[in-house]
Amino acid sequence: MRTCQNCRTAVTRPPGRMRTMLISPTTSGRPPACSVTGYSHLLRKHFHTVNLSISLILIAWFINMLRSPVERAGIFACNKHDLQPDLWREVLSRHSEPLLRKISMDKTEVLPKLREDFRMQNKSVFILGASGETGRVLLKEILEQSLFSKVTLIGRRKLTFHEEAYKNVSQEVVDFEKLDDYVSAFQGHDVGFCCLGTTRNKAGAEGFVRVDRDYVLKSAELAKAGGCKHFNLLSSVGADKSSNFLCLQIKGEVEARVEELKFDRYSVFRPAVLLCDRQEFRPGEWLLIKFFGSLPKSWASGYSVSVETVVRAMLNNAVRPSSEKMELLDNTAIHNLGKADSSL
Structure with missing residues (x-):
């Protein structure tokens, strides 16, 4: 002592x-x-002061982690026309390959010109799942932009349209359990959009696997054999064939197996929670939509995206020339590409 x-x-x-x-x-x-x-x-x-300081630091860290990597780097504080290429390279070099799709439209690539050049090619397109939320909006946007000379819907039932704009839309009714009998429905299309999907609650585990995997894979095979050059697949955030969750596992497996078909161009879209007004009521999804709708846009955009933004990203990506065989667009990339042109 x-x-x-x-x-x-x-x-x-x-x-x-x-x-x-x-x-x-x-x-x-x-x-x-x-x-x-x-x-x-x-x-x-100063025990209480130290505790308070540590708490504030943890809160600030948590809020910062809610933002996307690019937003944390301060990119969103810049105007999209003032982005410096060197800054982009520095940020993108620290993150995964999907972030390459975050870059907004290049200054030399003006969307109206790209669309006009695309129209001049007189390409045809098919849509799988046009009766769903995303497929329905996709069809409407395609017709409004007049991007394709021929639009074909492939589905299990014929859809009814009353608007004049839909009068030239072709429809092929098929039995997805016997797709080999409908080879002709998949022939002669340059571009394909697959928006097929259901939920485990609605169709059960077996039904979900049959729709989201078997139907999609068989349709992709027939599309490839029929001459489709560019196949677009609507997947989900977190898709991983090694996941323990059935939904993410199936989505990841489909992504990998479609890639093996070797399309000239293969684009995968991985949106987060889709914000839309569904015709069918899904309680869990409804709660998520309400939750993200109450958050600031800068936070919610990292974990949700509107169907309209997804569709615009799909079409903006389709009209852009690309030498890449496989493109993986995550939720942030979809936001950036979908908002590349405010006139959409």
Whole structure:
């Protein structure tokens, strides 16, 4: 036992390499002069302040992690026309390959010109799943932009349209359980969009696998054999064939097996929670939509995306020339590409 010569604090110093000091503060109120005792005094005096500081740092870190990597780097503070290529390269070099799709339309690639050049090629397109939320919006946008000379819907039933704009839309009714009998429906298309999908709650586990995997894979095979050059697949964020979750596992497996078909161009879109007004009620999805709708856009955009934005990203990507065989567009890339032109 000894006493600090300056603050008169009783200090016990047990032997050993780690000398832990047990302090009994006096009532003198004078600040200690010895460094070791001083640290103990400060910690005891400012204990609550230190706790508060640590809490604020953790909160700030959590909020920052809610943002996307590019947003955390400060990119969204810049105007899309003022982005510096060197800055983009620095940011993108620190993240995965899908982030390459985050770059907005290049200054030399003006969308109206790209669309006009695309129209001049008189390409044909087919849509799988046009009765769904994404497929329905995709069809409407394709017709409004007049991008294709021929539009064909492939589905299990014929859809009814009353608007004049849909009068030239062709429809092929097929039995997805016997697609080999409908080879002709997949022939002669340059571009294909696959928006097929269901849910496990609606179709059961077996039904989900049959629709999201078997129907999609067989349709892709027939499309490839029929001459389709560019196949677009609507997948999901987190798709991974090694996932423990059935939905993500099937989505990941489909992505990989369609890639093996070796299309001239293969584009995969992985949106997060789709924001839309569904005709069918899905309680879980409804709660998520309400939750993300209440968040600031800068936060919600990292975990959700509107169907309209997904569709615009699909079409903006389709009209852009690309030498890549396989393109993987994540949720942030979809946001950037879907908002590349405010006139959409």
